[in-house]
Amino acid sequence: MxxxxxxxxxxxxxxxxxxxxxxxxxxxxxxxxPDPWVFLQFVLPRQQAFRPAATVFETPRREVWLTIDDGPDPKSTPKVLELLRWHRAKATFFVVGRQVEKHPELARQIVAEGHTIGNHTHTHPSWSFWSAFPSRTAAEIDGCVGALLLADAPFEHYFRPPVGVRNPFLAGELAARGMVLVLWEARGLDGGRRAPAAALRSIAGQIRPGGILLSHEAGIRPEQRLEFVTLLLEHLSNEGYACVLPERGSLRQSRATLPDA
Ligand SMILES: [Zn+2]
Incomplete structure (x- = not known):
């Protein structure tokens, strides 16, 4: 135990x-x-008790890892890809399995354009994943893997739970599959009702070289989310940041473990 x-x-x-x-x-x-402590382990990406999670990566350059959750979706993914092309940026799309089932061509297009795909569960159970038992946790992970295999879209062994909330069984299920839990260091809470400009102000203060950045597409407010990605990419370009895809071996749990910390 x-x-x-x-x-x-x-x-x-x-x-x-x-x-x-x-x-x-x-x-x-x-x-x-002890319950507030347990709750924090579930919801805060920097808490590492339940499972070491990557929140930063090692780099000597002014680089960040942009991650985009909740797609693919024809309302937003093609536009996000166009933005990334324009900014010469690379990103990892944490996709939802059932979205991939509906739009397999978009999953393939993401990879064809030089980006990567991570696993964001099969059904995106935001409100119940925290209480999922091993069988359901496994079904969410494997369902997304199955959808990506059927779509013929290559993917990385990266996993991000819905809204970043873990459960006590996730660690074992990921370890059994050789998967890495990837959370983030900086976010603007762009997935909810917050206006894109306000979300950008919030995330801008958290961005540092080697940071993993969280953003969203699709969902119930695709236009608003797209606007945030647009503003974020402009901000990163203006600040001289390159959006790169870090090697798995360069991922770290926290900034304290980076060489320049
Ligand atoms: Zn999500």
Whole structure:
């Protein structure tokens, strides 16, 4: 059993003991004490307890890794590809399996234009992936792999869960498949309701060489997401950043492990 799970269960057992011994108030506090920590491990990309996740990469140059989630979609992918071409930028598209099933030609086009593809689950279960058991976690990973194989679109062994939220079984499932968990260092929360200009202001302050950047396409606001990608690429060009595809071996969990840290 993992250490973190032992510690959390230890708190719960202590709480039960306190309850039996007649101190229900303290028992209640002890019972929920580790839960905020567990929650943070799920949602914050820099937290590494559940599974080491790549958030940066090693580079001596002014480079970033642009990642684009939630496609492919005919409403946005061709335009995103055009933007990338214009800026001579390369990106990794973390695609959703069922979207690939609907638009296999777009998955192939992404690769044909020199970009790469990562796995973003088969159905993008934003609200339930955190509680998925091993069989469902595996089905989400393998479903996306199956869609990419059927589409004849080569892909990298990179995985990103929906909204970056992990579950305790994800580590084992990824390890069994030789897959790397890729999260991000910088994001502008462009996937929600935030206006593209505001999202750019938010991400701009977080961008540094070697950073993994999160952006989105498709989804329920494809125009808004596309506008953010447009602004972000312009910003990166203006700031002299190159968007590259880092080698798997250069990926790191945190900036503290980079040579210039
Ligand atoms: Zn997503």
């Amino acid at each position: 993992k250490l973190w799970l032992k510690v959390v269960l230890g708190f719960k057992v202590c709480a039960a003991a306190l309850w039996i011994l007649g101190d229900p108030h303290v028992a209640l506090i002890v019972f929920f004490l």
